[in-house]
Amino acid sequence: MTTTCLADRTAPGDLLRLVADGLAGAGLDVRPPGEADGCRLDIALPGARCTLAVGDCGSAEWEYWP
Numbered sequence: 001m002t003t004t005c006l007a008d009r010t011a012p013g014d015l016l017r018l019v020a021d022g023l024a025g026a027g028l029d030v031r032p033p034g035e036a037d038g039c040r041l042d043i044a045l046p047g048a049r050c051t052l053a054v055g056d057c058g059s060a061e062w063e064y065w066p
Contacts, residue, residue, distance in 0.1 A: 016041065016054045023052075 016033070020041055024030045029044035043050040053061040 012056055013039075015056055015058065019052070019054050019060075 016039055020030050020032060023041070023043065031042040031044070032038075033040050039053050039055060041052045041054070043052060047066065049065045051063040053059075053063075
């Protein structure tokens, strides 16, 4: 199996920005990371709190607290 890291072809944070734009375009309240090189988005939902971490190589981690 061959894998390719997006970081080899893009600037740091590009994947996170694409994900954030897509989520915001779907009507979600997305807050970008506090630091320019951050990888976590805060997503506001009624009655819940979510955090999405996106790595430049395509990894993702979703945390949800009701």
